[in-house]
Amino acid sequence: MKRIYIALIILAFLLLRVPPAYAEPPSAENLVTDAKACILIDSQTGQVLYEQNADLRLYPASTTKMMTAILAIENAKPGQVMTASQKAINEIGADGMNIGIMQGEKMTMEQLLKPLLISSANEAANILSENVFSSQSEFIDQMNKKAQEIGAVNTHFVNPNGMHDPDHYTTARDLSTIARYAMSLPVFRNTVCQRSYQLGATNKHSSWPVLYTSNPLLYRESEYFTKVTGIKTGYTSEAGHNLVSAAANDKGMELIAVVLGVSGTGAGAKARSADDCEKLLEYGFQNYGRQNVIGTNQFVKKVSVKDAKDDTELTLVTAASVDYVLPYDKSQWNIVSTSLIPTSFQAPIQKGEVLGSIEYRRNGVLLGKTDVIAANSVEISPITIFFKKIRYPLIGVVLFFILGIIFKKVSRSFR
Structure with missing residues (x-):
């Protein structure tokens, strides 16, 4: 019996020493996604960590609103009051996302950013585009100009909300560039990480319900990153489900993932776009880190x-x-x-x-x-200092001697 006890103790000890099993880090080869295109970049440097058809021209849908927000933040004051026109309401589009802003409703730019970026409200994009500059057409021109300025050179916008148009296009690479730029703006960054919000009373609404994010990734957790920091969803039947996302780990490294063109409708397809972004982000955090080169x-x-x-x-x-x-x-x-x-x-x-x-x-x-x-100072040799000190006087003596010889020769020639 004593031997059995000893054997059991040894067996328990060995079992306790078995190292825990960890999930196999995903490799670039097994990053299979439902998306037509995707990219993963480091937020700080823009370095590409993974890409798949990143330069394929696709439709951005509501990820367009990242650029709409950039222009609003950089060109309007937070407290600037903007009035919703009937045109802004009418151009929400068939089945376009909206929160029910009414014609004639007055809201500040800062208030409009939340429905624009969190709920993906089309009318918020339209209202901003009519009020930041002198006209919506000027706003759209500025969207395209800004895209070129920051390096999104394969992008073209024809509206501020992302409703489908054959001439309204982008690439996964360009959207990562736009997202990286947008996340450098504190107001943008502080908005896109919010799961919900509630607007204050306006001249048309005495109160608003709590409104929620359209980004399913904000509700997810991972053992490989500590916080999802944004960013923006997008969907039209032509574009499919798009998701631009960002997450950070406890070491301060932030990555941005873009997934475009996940086919299907409803919550299931939207969840697959989030699955693909999560795969990309986890691949990045498991395989890369901020390393000291020198x-x-x-x-x-x-x-x-x-x-x-x-x-x-x-x-x-x-x-x-x-x-x-x-x-x-x-x-x-x-x-x-x-x-x-x-x-x-x-x-x-x-x-x-x-x-x-x-x-x-x-x-x-x-x-x-x-x-x-x-790493250390190097003094000049005393001999070099000596010769430097006598250099010019010595040159003067030599010149004086040469001039003296020339003078004597010239004097003799006149005798």
């Missing part, structure tokens, strides 16, 4: 210095660190460094003096650049 004060090399006192060598080090989102598997880094450092140095050199730089690239993309500085 640290501060890292040794670069030692060099000789011309006219150095006691032949002192100069140590070159990096002035700052370079960090970038890279695979956790360092064998995939393939980083190429380019040194932009002079081939020769002349004393004196002061400690901390900038003497060159190093650039780091991966797959042709610049990851970062750091200055190269002197």
